[in-house]
Amino acid sequence: MRSLLRQPLLHFVLLGGLLYAGVQRWEAAQPGRIAIDVATVESLRAQWRRDTGRWPEAAELQASLQRQIDEELLLQEALRLGLDGKDAVARRQLLANLRFALGREEAATTADEDAALLAEARRLELPARDLVVRRRLVQLMEDRLLAAQLPREAELQAYVAARPARYARAARYRFEQRYFSADRRSPTALATAVQAAQAQLAADPAAPVGEAFLFDDPAGSLSQDEIARRYGPEMADAVARAAPGTWTGPVASPYGQHLLRVTAVEPAQAADYAQVRTQAAYAWLAEHAPQRLRAALAPLRARYRVELAPELLAQGLRA
Amino acid sequence: MNRDPSHDAMRAIAMAASLWLVACSDSVAPTVPGPGGGEIRCAHFDAQRQPFFGDLHVHTKYSLDANTQGTVIGPHEAYRFAQGERLGIQPYDEAGNALRSTQLSRPLDFAAVTDHAELFGETEICTNPELEGYNSPECQFYRALPAQSFILFNFLGPGLFGLPTLDGGETIPRMPFCGLGGERCLEAAKTPWRDVQQAAAAYNDTGSDCRFTSFVGYEYTAAPLSNNLHRNVIFSSEKVPELPVSYVDQPEPELLWQALSEQCRTDQGCDYLTIPHNSNLSGGLMFQTTDRNGADYTEAFALARQQNEPLAEIYQHKGQSECLGTTGAGLADEQCGFELLPYRNFTGSQVSPEASGAPLEQDFLRAALKEGLRQEQLTGANPFKYGFIGSSDTHLGTPGLTSEGDYPGHGGAGGSARGELPPGLTDRIENSPGGLAVLWAEQNTRGSLFSAMRRREAYATSGTRPVVRFFGGWDLPANQCAGRFVATGYARGVPMGSDLPAAPAAGARPRFAVSALRDAGAAGEPVQALQRIQIVKGWVTPDGEKLEKVYEVAGGDTGASVDLASCTTTGAGHSSLCTVWEDPDFDAAQSAFYYARVLENPGCRWSTRQCLAAGIDCSNPDAVPEDYADCCNADYPKTIQERAWTSPIWYRAP
Numbered sequence: 001m002r003s004l005l006r007q008p009l010l011h012f013v014l015l016g017g018l019l020y021a022g023v024q025r026w027e028a029a030q031p032g033r034i035a036i037d038v039a040t041v042e043s044l045r046a047q048w049r050r051d052t053g054r055w056p057e058a059a060e061l062q063a064s065l066q067r068q069i070d071e072e073l074l075l076q077e078a079l080r081l082g083l084d085g086k087d088a089v090a091r092r093q094l095l096a097n098l099r100f101a102l103g104r105e106e107a108a109t110t111a112d113e114d115a116a117l118l119a120e121a122r123r124l125e126l127p128a129r130d131l132v133v134r135r136r137l138v139q140l141m142e143d144r145l146l147a148a149q150l151p152r153e154a155e156l157q158a159y160v161a162a163r164p165a166r167y168a169r170a171a172r173y174r175f176e177q178r179y180f181s182a183d184r185r186s187p188t189a190l191a192t193a194v195q196a197a198q199a200q201l202a203a204d205p206a207a208p209v210g211e212a213f214l215f216d217d218p219a220g221s222l223s224q225d226e227i228a229r230r231y232g233p234e235m236a237d238a239v240a241r242a243a244p245g246t247w248t249g250p251v252a253s254p255y256g257q258h259l260l261r262v263t264a265v266e267p268a269q270a271a272d273y274a275q276v277r278t279q280a281a282y283a284w285l286a287e288h289a290p291q292r293l294r295a296a297l298a299p300l301r302a303r304y305r306v307e308l309a310p311e312l313l314a315q316g317l318r319a
Numbered sequence: 320m321n322r323d324p325s326h327d328a329m330r331a332i333a334m335a336a337s338l339w340l341v342a343c344s345d346s347v348a349p350t351v352p353g354p355g356g357g358e359i360r361c362a363h364f365d366a367q368r369q370p371f372f373g374d375l376h377v378h379t380k381y382s383l384d385a386n387t388q389g390t391v392i393g394p395h396e397a398y399r400f401a402q403g404e405r406l407g408i409q410p411y412d413e414a415g416n417a418l419r420s421t422q423l424s425r426p427l428d429f430a431a432v433t434d435h436a437e438l439f440g441e442t443e444i445c446t447n448p449e450l451e452g453y454n455s456p457e458c459q460f461y462r463a464l465p466a467q468s469f470i471l472f473n474f475l476g477p478g479l480f481g482l483p484t485l486d487g488g489e490t491i492p493r494m495p496f497c498g499l500g501g502e503r504c505l506e507a508a509k510t511p512w513r514d515v516q517q518a519a520a521a522y523n524d525t526g527s528d529c530r531f532t533s534f535v536g537y538e539y540t541a542a543p544l545s546n547n548l549h550r551n552v553i554f555s556s557e558k559v560p561e562l563p564v565s566y567v568d569q570p571e572p573e574l575l576w577q578a579l580s581e582q583c584r585t586d587q588g589c590d591y592l593t594i595p596h597n598s599n600l601s602g603g604l605m606f607q608t609t610d611r612n613g614a615d616y617t618e619a620f621a622l623a624r625q626q627n628e629p630l631a632e633i634y635q636h637k638g639q640s641e642c643l644g645t646t647g648a649g650l651a652d653e654q655c656g657f658e659l660l661p662y663r664n665f666t667g668s669q670v671s672p673e674a675s676g677a678p679l680e681q682d683f684l685r686a687a688l689k690e691g692l693r694q695e696q697l698t699g700a701n702p703f704k705y706g707f708i709g710s711s712d713t714h715l716g717t718p719g720l721t722s723e724g725d726y727p728g729h730g731g732a733g734g735s736a737r738g739e740l741p742p743g744l745t746d747r748i749e750n751s752p753g754g755l756a757v758l759w760a761e762q763n764t765r766g767s768l769f770s771a772m773r774r775r776e777a778y779a780t781s782g783t784r785p786v787v788r789f790f791g792g793w794d795l796p797a798n799q800c801a802g803r804f805v806a807t808g809y810a811r812g813v814p815m816g817s818d819l820p821a822a823p824a825a826g827a828r829p830r831f832a833v834s835a836l837r838d839a840g841a842a843g844e845p846v847q848a849l850q851r852i853q854i855v856k857g858w859v860t861p862d863g864e865k866l867e868k869v870y871e872v873a874g875g876d877t878g879a880s881v882d883l884a885s886c887t888t889t890g891a892g893h894s895s896l897c898t899v900w901e902d903p904d905f906d907a908a909q910s911a912f913y914y915a916r917v918l919e920n921p922g923c924r925w926s927t928r929q930c931l932a933a934g935i936d937c938s939n940p941d942a943v944p945e946d947y948a949d950c951c952n953a954d955y956p957k958t959i960q961e962r963a964w965t966s967p968i969w970y971r972a973p
Contacts, residue, residue, distance in 0.1 A: 169528050172362050183894050212801050214786060214834050214895065220363035220762075223528065229425055232839045254839045255894040266362075275359065275526040282521035286395055 032076045034069060034306045036319070041312055044068060058316060065317055070297055071138050073304055075128055078137035084127040085118050090136050094121040097130060145296035151284050160271050160280045167271035167280060170223035173239045174264040177217060177231075178210030178247075182256035194250045194257050201247045201259065213255070221266060231258070361529035361762035367805050368759040368776070370786050371768060373429035374401070374718035375536070375756050376551055376596060376635060376710035381434040381511040382538075392716030394432040394518035401430040401718040402522070402531050408715050408727060421727055423719050424841040425784075427755075428763050430718040431534035432515055433551045436563035512537075512563060520557055529763040537563040539575055539593065546602030546664045548572060548595070550628070551710075552579065555590035555769040559583065571611040573620070576627045592772060594708065596632035598682045599640040602664040602675075606687035606703055608694060616694055621702035629816075630772055631705040633684055633779045633964050634658070636712040636729045636746075636753035637668075640684050641964060647680040652869050654853075654916065657960065658781070660749050668747065688967060689857040689865040692910045695971070696859060706775025706816045706966030707914070709754020709782070721752040721782030722844050723959060726925040729753065743946025744929055748955050752925055755780045757963075759788075759814065775816025775966040783846055783961040786836040789815040789915045791968035793823050795830040800897035804834050815914075816966035821973065828905045829970060833872065833915045834897040835963070847920040847961065848892020850877050854900055858911035861972075869916075873898040879920040881958050886923035886931060912967040921958040926950065 044064045045056060056064065084090050098117045127133050151159065160167045178201070180194050197209035215230055228236035231253045238251040242262045249259035306319035363369070379393050392406065400406040403426035408419050519533040534553050541548035550572065552563065560582035569575045575593065583589035598605035608616055633641050637660060642648075644655030660678065662668065667675030680686050684705060691703030711721050713729040720727070728745035729752070757778045758771040771777060778787055788805060792812025799807050812832065813819060819829055833852055840846040851874035857867040879890030902913070923931070930950035935943055937951035949955070 167526065169362075169526065181895065212804060212897075214788065214804060214836050214897075216803075218363075219365035219367065220361070222363055225426075225530075226363060230839065233842075254837060272526055276524075279521060279523060279525045282517055286517055286521055 032073075032080075032304045034072045034076070034304055035309075036065065036069065036306065036312065037309050038311050040068065041065060041317065062317060069306055069319060073297065073300055074138045074141040075134060076304070077300060078141045079122070079127060083137055083140055084122065084133065085115075087136065087140055090127065090133045090140075091118065093130060093133050093136070094118060094126055097121070097126060142293060145293060146285075146289060151281065151288070156277065156280060156284060157273060159284050160273055160276060163280075164271070166283075167276045169269040169272065170225065171240070171268040172221035172223055172266040173227070173262055174221045175218070175239055175242075175260050175262045177213070177261075178259040179213035179216070179255065180250070180257045181211055190257060194259065197259060198247070198249075205247060205261070210259070221264065231255075235260070358764045358766045359525065359527055359529070361764060362527050363529060364762045366761060367809065368761055368771075371428035371532075371758050371760055371763050372719070372780075372784055373427050373431075373532075373756050373758070373768075374710050374713075374721075375431045375433065375534070375553060375594065375708065376538075376632065376712045376753075377430060377432045377716065377718040378434055378538075378712070378714045379432055379716040381515065382714065394434075394515050394716075395521065397432050397716040397718055398430060398518055398522035398531075398533055400716065400720075401427045406717065408717065419727055421717060421720060421725070424722065424844040426531070427719040429532040429534070429758075429768055431536035431551070431553055432518065432716075432718075433536045433538045433553075434511065434515065435540045436512075436537045436565040516557065516559065523765065524763075532763050532765055532768055534765065534769075535559050539563075539565060539572075541570065541572065541575075546604045547597045547600040548604055549597060550575070550593040550595045551632075552591055552593050553769075553772070554583065556588060556765060558587060558589040559591075560589070573611060573623070576623060579627075590769070592630070592769075593628045594630050594632060595628060596635055596710070596712070597637055597640065598631065598684065598687070599638050599660055599678055600662070600664050600667070601682050603679050603681060605682055606690060608690065608702070616698055616702050618699040621694060621698055621700035624702040625700065625704045629704070629706055629775050630708050630777060630966075631684055632710055632754075633707040634709040634754040634781055636750055638749065638751070639781075640682070642683045642685040643678055643680040645677065647686075648867050649680065649683070649685070652855075652867075654869075654918070654960075654962075656956075657962070658751050661954070668749075685855065685857060685867060686865075688912050689859060689867065692857070692859040692912065693863055693865060695910060696861075696863060701969075704969065706777050707779040707964045708756035708758075708772075708777050709779035709964075710756055711753035711782075713753070719755065721755055723752060723782070723922065723925040723961075724843070724845050724928060726752045726929070743944070744926055744949060746925075748926055748949035748952055751959075752782050754782050755784065757784075757787075776814050777816060778963055778965040780963045781959070781961045783838040783919065785838050785849065785917055785919065785961075785963045787915065787917050787963045787965055788832075788834050789965040789968070790832045791817070791819050791829055791913065792832075793820070793827050793829060795832050795899055797830075797899050799832045799899050800834060804832065804897065808832055813968060815968060817968055819968060819970045822907055825907070827907075828901050828903075829913075830899055830901045831872075831913055831915070831968070832897075832899045833917075833965075834895070835873075835917045836895045837893065837919070838961075845886075845922055847888060847922050848877070848879070848894060849874060849896050850879070850892055850918045850920045850960070851875050852896050852898065853916045853918070854913055855916055856902065856904075856911055856913050858906075858909045861908050868904070870900065872900040872915075874918075877920055881921050881923055883923070883927065883957050884931075886928055888920065888922055890920070892920040908972050910972045911970045913970075914967040915963075915965040917963040917965075919961040921960045924955075924957060924959040926955065927957045 041061070045061060078084065084094060095114060095117055098121055121127065127137060178197060180190055180197070182190055185193065197207075200207040200209050218230075222230075224236040224240055227239055234252050235258060238248065239260060239262055242248045242260060244262045244265055247259050247261045250257040251260060252258075308317060308319055377397055379397050381393070392400075392408065396406060400421075400423065403423055405420055405422040408421055515537070516535050519535045522531060523533040524530045534555075535557065536551055536553045539550045539552055541550070552575075560579070564575055564578040564582060569578045572593075579591050579593075583591045595605060610616065610620060631640070633639060639658045641657075642652060642655040644650065644652065644657075644659055649655035660667065662672040662675035663678045663682065664675050681690070684707070687703040688705065691701040691705075694703070695701040711718060711729060713720060715727065715729060717727075717729075720729075726745060729750070757780060758768050759776040760767040760771040778789075788808065790808030790812040792808075795812050796802070796807065808814065812830075822829075831854060833854070835849055835852060837849045838846040852872050854870045854872050855867065856870065857865070859865050873896040874893050877890055877892050879888060879892055881888050896917070902911075905911075926949065930947060933947055933950075935947050935950040937943065940951065943951055
């Protein structure tokens with residue numbers, strides 16, 4: 001234990017940890033500042049009108065202001081993390097802007113020059129002004145926050161369990177059928193043929209009665225939905241009601257009459273979580289992204305000072 | 320190394336959320352062990368295959384021409400609609416409530432959202448005030464006059480021919496607000512593309528019920544001078560390129576294929592195919608026989624085209640592309656008049672039919688298939704070896720909404736429904752609800768369905784759901800219909816989309832077995848019984864003459880009729896039809912193709928139903944409101960004979 005405490009590596013790690021904690025504290029004590037002026041809110045109002053053809057209600061304006069503040073906050077966080085220089089797309093766009101502005105050829109810039117150009121871009125507030133870079137940085141930050149906001153396993157299990165129509169396994173049936181076409185017979189002749197076949201099946205359940213049918217005996221086990229789409233709703237009902245093992249019917253379909261014998265029933269079951277987990281996670285993400293993002297933004301907000309112009313506060317707008 | 324798979328999956332999702340969901344290199348969704356390439360074995364698995372009904376051509380809010388018409392439905396909502404959920408659709412009132420709603424009377428088995436890649440960026444830029452370009456004149460024009468901007472975008476964007484650049488490559492100028500080189504639009508395109516992929520991942524059923532399959536896809540929207548060269552690109556899995564390869568990036572179909580083959584590599588788990596549509600509106604370009612440099616096709620080029628696009632849309636919202644019924648060989652086939660648009664490109668719908676010109680026979684698939692046989696004679700390979708599917712091309716985000724009843728319009732390339740429901744017919748009189756794609760597959764999974772597309776075991780319907788099987792072979796038994804039709808078909812022949820093997824002996828004639836069941840129907844959806852089955856043969860003589868013939872093989876005139884005053888139908892039809900047909904005119908020296916066309920009894924067309932509901936009386940022209948004038952337009956039929964077209968079976972002369 002003693003020798004362990006003398007290890008320089010441990011000292012290094014401890015010192016590093018202390019430094020890191022200090023920096024964190026210092027950073028937390030140096031909140032960024034986000035100032036919202038009257039012009040910003042006016043442009044939000046104008047955008048709303050362009051999109052909807054009317055001016056926003058107070059609550060709507062407050063919501064779009066909140067989005068504007070969040071975006072500003074995400075942007076500042078992205079810049080704090082240096083993503084404008086690290087993300088390839090943002091970097092390329094900023095360099096292209098400056099090279100274009102300064103009239104330089106792409107090949108003419110070295111790594112050092114690139115670094116200088118990026119510093120210049122920051123000085124000119126290009127990451128915030130170039131809307132492609134701005135949007136890219138905001139999106140990158142959103143993605144980072146959302147990555148830490150994935151559903152917990154129990155949460156996702158509850159999500160799957162609450163949506164049986166989408167994820168649970170339906171009851172399934174295996175069955176055989178004997179078909180009698182209504183096309184080429186009178187109703188009486190059809191009834192006679194079916195009755196004769198029933199008598200034969202009663203004597204020999206494997207009797208080869210009936211006519212060829214394109215959907216003869218399904219190879220797999222089918223749900224009621226699948227049976228209804230293939231043979232019509234009457235067959236789906238009849239299969240679900242039939243006592244397994246014996247021939248029943250006749251049942252009408254759009255094609256004629258069928259006798260049927262259910263050979264196996266698999267009752268409905270809860271979702272197989274392992275099978276649908278990934279699929280459900282994507283659905284969950286799509287549904288929860290906005291609310292999760294808001295939750296992830298809350299601690300960030302505490303670290304920023306948002307200042308609204310006095311006129312805006314007088315209008316009842318809040319940060 | 321032994322890793323917890325659930326941990327891996329979560330990590331993968333975290334990556335998807337934090338990075339891009341995309342990337343050919345990252346594994347996002349873990350595969351479930353089971354037969355067939357790591358896919359699960361579905362409860363309904365059938366080795367002899369079953370029909371799955373779907374729609375591979377669906378536009379949502381990410382397509383500019385949908386967005387201009389007030390469509391705000393995104394890919395997530397579109398996939399839920401395909402699975403049977405009720406959906407509110409345009410127009411919307413000021414509070415954002417949908418003024419109409421719609422629902423499928425029966426869900427689809429699969430679908431792909433295919434928004435226009437070229438306009439992803441432009442739409443997003445114009446509707447997202449955070450983006451530079453939002454205040455550009457083009458965007459202001461778009462927001463002020465959305466309907467007109469469809470023309471503007473199409474004529475200034477994808478509507479232009481590629482302008483030559485110094486290095487010999489080609490580029491299409493993007494809208495000016497996309498910035499130098501178009502980077503701005505490329506970046507903006509990332510968000511819709513990601514949403515499209517996430518929606519596909521969220522609604523692709525990976526459980527053993529296999530209720531629904533989604534495909535990641537997009538539309539490659541090439542329309543030089545408004546001649547349609549559009550293709551839908553469908554990916555086999557969640558592994559797709561970082562950005563969709565668009566017409567703006569790759570202004571020729573062969574450049575698209577080249578770029579896709581580089582960015583979507585099978586050794587990285589990425590695979591794709593492209594499905595051309597509306598060749599009827601291509602102004603003579605879709606089935607040209609020269610490459611982009613004007614050189615004749617070579618064998619390698621033909622094989623590449625065949626490999627990249629095994630299927631074509633033969634029918635959709637903007638008409639059929641089977642055969643031209645007004646001139647040429649199609650004149651002899653009265654069924655070529657079916658849902659035929661009277662112009663040859665988009666100028667016909669956007670400006671006037673006269674400005675477009677009459678449709679061209681070479682733009683229809685039957686002519687292309689014949690030319691394909693001719694090209695095979697010349698170069699050794701057939702460039703136009705197309706199987707058939709149908710789809711809707713809905714611009715409302717409503718996959719599979721193809722019934723003639725309660726048709727809300729697809730809003731494609733025209734009619735706007737922003738703010739209020741426009742009076743009159745819900746679509747242009749020449750348009751229709753469109754069709755469906757049917758795939759014969761073992762089970763309803765991406766892998767199984769994609770394989771069916773590759774081998775062209777597919778057929779098209781005009782929107783209803785008849786079931787059709789089609790086999791060809793040299794020794795199919797004459798009594799196949801009375802026995803195990805399917806087992807015999809696979810054992811002694813080949814299914815739709817295949818090549819006949821070489822003739823077993825001199826003097827042998829090929830037989831074709833076709834079996835059809837009527838659409839079983841659903842509550843509230845008008846469906847008719849079957850009327851007849853025809854086999855269409857196209858062939859080429861050794862000296863290059865291209866010929867075609869339609870054979871009546873089963874059923875016939877049923878005497879069924881439609882009362883146009885009520886849309887009720889009377890008379891009998893067939894619930895099923897089946898036959899084995901031998902080609903009486905077979906000549907082993909002539910390469911040929913054969914496909915089956917299954918016709919239903921006639922019913923009322925969508926427009927007739929709406930005119931009837933509106934109480935339009937054409938015997939009193941002065942009383943007909945202007946918005947309903949087309950109810951009395953004698954150029955368009957009052958009835959429709961719904962149908963199915965199977966993929967062809969080919970015979971190659973030695």
